Amino acid sequence: MEQINSDMLEQVLSLANNYDYNIYTKDDVQKMLNKQDLDIEDLKVLLSPAATEFLNLIAHKAQYETRKHFGSSISLFTPLYISNYCENQCTYCGYNCKNKIHRGKLTEEEIEKEFKTISQTGLEDILILTGESRTASSVEYIGNAVKLAKKYFSSISIEIYPLNTDEYKYLNECGADFVCVYQETYNKQRYKQLHLAGPKSVFEYRFYAQERAALAGMRGVSLGILFGLDDFRKDAFSTAVHAYLLQQKYPDIKIGFSVPRLRPYINEHKEQNPYYVNEKQLFQALCAYRLFMPFSDITISTRERAGFRDNVIGVCATKISAGVKTSVGGHQDEAKGDEQFEISDSRSVAEIVDTIKHKGLYPVFSNHIRL
């Protein structure tokens, strides 16, 4: 696990430690709403409980910023899970190595079939995912999938286990331009409780993934936490600050946010979750990301129901998945491996495009050129 020379982690953790969201008042929120460019202090206000009663105004402000930077464009993409083998023991995830699920991995031929089917829906932006297993889904295996993807898609993102800089460079050369890595939670102690074993249990290596990707020449990175694991206000704050510092250090890369929320999965232990995040809170975080970094992409996945997704695009989200299967494969042939999470919106690409158009927005299949 490569160690790079950076102090970004200390900066993020120190800022997060000093964030007490209970001190903010209605007055603070009013003041913040009247500002044009928001800074870190404003972000703290945005994510505070005091801001909740101003959610409609915040939403309007977010919509204004989204329009300003993205016009009516909504980007479309879909994920393809090529392998769900995993060596990590993450307590919240369907792919937990201790979970007895149907494990599967696509052959090159199967991957290509999937790509072909997906491509026929008109999609040009693909997200390739794997569990964490260097033996089952090696960097080379992923690289081959990326190379295949190049034949069908103009934008290739990867959401795989964190890699070293030279490995990101290799995948970049294969054709991948965007790297998604979610920290899940920026609370080190909580992270330890959730990630019991496997390479993912190393907090710091995961944190620096985006920086290594940037150093490797990747065009963009995505960040996010899993809402429902810990204090979402602090975690969303950490995510935004992490993104901000990355943008300052690497001004040329594109930064995106994703907002996965803990959803039911196979073998889930049904316990009461003290960190449960409701839709209102999720929406508040989405707006905060939008207002703090108005030029960044915000993706809404099929973890959320159609009604939620349809109403956040154009207000704060700018990217939406369509025609989604979270099983291994499953677009062309029968799924080869179990899903990572249950999806709440199974609409096809055509249906999503229709919805976008009905809202007076403009569906975009490709906003990227590979140089």
Added chain:
Amino acid sequence: MKQKKENIADDKLVIAGHEFNSRFILGSGKFSLDLIKAAIETAGAEIITLALRRANTKTEYNILDFIPKNVTLLPNTSGARTAEEAVRIARLSRELGCGDFVKIEVINDSKYLLPNNYETVKATEILAKEGFVVMPYMYPDINIARDLVNAGAATIMPLAAPIGSNLGLLTKHFIKIIIDEIKLPVIVDAGIGSPAQACEIMQEGAAAVMINTAIATANDIKEMAEAFKLAIQAGRKAYLAGLGRVLNFKAEASSPLIDFLED
């Protein structure tokens, strides 16, 4: 989106570790020597720019005789059209024994006197490596500003308007971008025509301003120098006191965007 953590009581202009109380840099061109001294004193300027030219034995006085001892000399490379020429002038200026500060001014456009950003970056890199405190004069372009930071500049000096034009803050928005994104002191140079303009750009977060023509061509040079001094102080105070920028946005609270939220 800078973190405004300035301590009002201890507000000094710091350039490469050198501290200054005044945020007023005076250009010495276009004046007569006797008035320069008065201007420096009423302005309270602690940095003054100079040019390098062929020495004339017939003049009895040299400008250095008119500059108080505690004032920092900032030779500029005016006359240079390329990085190479700027470097040559800088080295010669340093040899005159007046410190390591140099303002890089590379102009190969005689009509508008707009600086050549690329040559400026080149000269900055060479001179920074030689230990100069490099203050590059540039056309406000955030990418060039970043290149200058990487090249070792000690400050960024974006122009407000063409030299001598007194057209004011034509490039205000772009200067603001540089102030927001660059951690070095941003010193606005060229084009400021009035104390109000100096005050305005200081309010936006400029670290200092440089004035020349507006003072040199004033009816009463001493008084104008003082007016600028006060304006610069006022602008700085306003910035530290925390101006919130007015939003151009109307929220229609009547149209609900959040009714769709469940639970």
Added chain:
Amino acid sequence: MKVNGKNITLTKSIILNDFLKKNDYNINRIVIELNGEIISKDKYNTVNLKDTDVMEVLSFVGGG
């Protein structure tokens, strides 16, 4: 030789310091570039000027 662009005849070579004194230059206010190279003050007493030399004698003036 050439000094500040002007041609000057040197009947015989002369020490730089003497040349400057003779021509009323204020040594504390000037810098010398001789044939493209800066001459530091400690060398003024040892450098010899030849007829083929090109010299610039410079000082600070008012300027923005």
